[in-house]
Amino acid sequence: MSSERRCLECGDVLIGRSDKKFCNDSCRSAYNNRQARGARSPTVRRIQRILLRNRHILEELVGQGETAKVSGQKLRTLGFNFQYHTHTYTSKKQTTYIFIFEYGYLPLDNDWFFVVKREHQT
Secondary structure (H helix, E strand, C coil), X not given: CCCCCXXXXXXXXXXXCCCCCCCCHHHHHHHHHHXXXXXXXXXXXXXXXXXXXXXXXXXXXXXXXXXXXXXXXXXXXXXXXXXXXXXXXXXXXXXXXXXXCCEEEEECHHHEEEEEECCCCC
């Protein structure tokens, strides 16, 4: 006698392939989302929120263009957190840009920043 196989998400009886784990795409997505959410620590989620907020701020400042110049005071007012970034890039002229994903900034004199958008290059 074979035992009934059940959906890992909702528990409904599965009909069909012998290796089927979910009754539909909705259950599969819900199960996988819950697994992924549980795997990330609160610290990782907090830092990820900060990075995404920083990225959004730079994206809004650049707008449709590829560059912008902005004061540090404006960045701080918008909630930008200078402590977190994803990587740095040093240009041929030896200037170091600080990046949050594809948006970066170059510190200038007198608390000003040059903001750039750089598409990923392999």
